[in-house]
Amino acid sequence: MQSTSTHRPPRCLDCDTRRHCLAAGLDATGLDAFEHQVVLRRHVLKRHQRLVARGAPFDTLYSVQQGQLKTERAMPDGSRRQVIGFHQPGRLLGLESLGANSHRCDALALCDSTVCAISYPSLTRMMKQYTALTRRFHQLVGTELDRQQTSMLMLGTAKTPQRLAALLLDLADGGGDDGCPADTVTLRMSRDDIASYLGLALESVSRQLSQFRVAGLLAVHNRRIDLLDRERLRGIAMAG
Amino acid sequence: MQSTSTHRPPRCLDCDTRRHCLAAGLDATGLDAFEHQVVLRRHVLKRHQRLVARGAPFDTLYSVQQGQLKTERAMPDGSRRQVIGFHQPGRLLGLESLGANSHRCDALALCDSTVCAISYPSLTRMMKQYTALTRRFHQLVGTELDRQQTSMLMLGTAKTPQRLAALLLDLADGGGDDGCPADTVTLRMSRDDIASYLGLALESVSRQLSQFRVAGLLAVHNRRIDLLDRERLRGIAMAG
């Protein structure tokens, strides 16, 4: 972890993403305990700043409060990197390290972001008492596994158009600040990141975007994408 | 879940895989509580028998005691299936459903197997009291996420030879009944299953096995594979 501002953004009670985060479902007392015993601090990250480095000792999970991050993973020998996930507010980072002593992924901010550092030992302690917290934690873990399996399914069986359409729709859902689908998606990541995540060459991503544009499915303005025909995109994402 | 024998195979105390399963690390008292309060029953499965059907209400996890199972996943519309994982003794099934009300995967026995059904509500209750159990559960969850991310990395970035070499070495590790690497691997799954898991056509798997054979890396006797040159296989799995 690298140096970050020590400024403390919204406390749990005032936090916009409380509804979706690990603390969701806690009452006022619980929320207070969570904030003081479990949340170690809040990190304010600048674009491209690293939050977690692979190999760092694991005792902290991270909850995205604002912004967006990517997690990356490399082969043991360093060859072949891949983006494993894009993380929007409410998602938990570091879960794949629960079985190890050290973090298994790098995590980097795609835009200016804030992240809550969560003490894993303290979380464990607090879960003994707060069933709602345990339930929520397990929910997030399950969702994460589910999401990854969906990614595996994409990487294993889907062609380029399906992969890209699915990602765009994914980013659009929950991309609206209200958590609702938005008709315009701002890509916070480079074409390179997208390609890596989808298991494609970056040129393929570029070409596919152009094809979607020509087909009238969307409009491309740099990293802003206007979804013009959600229905057809959804059809492509599902069945090709 | 389909009908299974009601015979109860090894109790926890006598179980060979206790060392690797969810109950690892529990003392005698804990083990007793685990067996009586958390383990609902043990399923004896015949080859090809289904343990879990996608969509079944979720309140049970499964721990593999003996044998091997595969989990499969399909697109919502049913097109495109993929094998998500092969599960050997000690592994937990159903974790991806923790965030949902219903199971998200199918699970099928690849050979005659026994599986412990674990009540998720009871497990949650018992974890409040037994820290070691919580720790172990989180460890298994983390390992599962880690494993899946490694699969994503393979599916996204690796060529055919790398994928297959990595799988063979994976199956060899822990394939020995003592949990140690074995020099001969018995594939419990079809070429089709392997291909699906690796995101390839089954013909590609077959061809690649032949190439490995010609190169003197292994010998193929149906589903029994003798690994003749682990080192070179490992090199291929890592860097191609």
Place this chain on the structure above:
DNA sequence: CGCAGCCTTGATATTCTTCAAGCATAGTGG
């Protein structure tokens, strides 16, 4: 204004899939 990074597009090369045929194996019933 100009540089640097990012993105698009085109041409070519490669990998993998698909289609098709034949072989081997394990299981079945005579």
Place this chain on the structure above:
DNA sequence: CCACTATGCTTGAAGAATATCAAGGCTGCG
């Protein structure tokens, strides 16, 4: 016990999808 059949596996040839190589354009920042 043996022949028979279904299933799974291997191999070959053709074709499709995608990567790679190469060049040029756009954009945002200094």
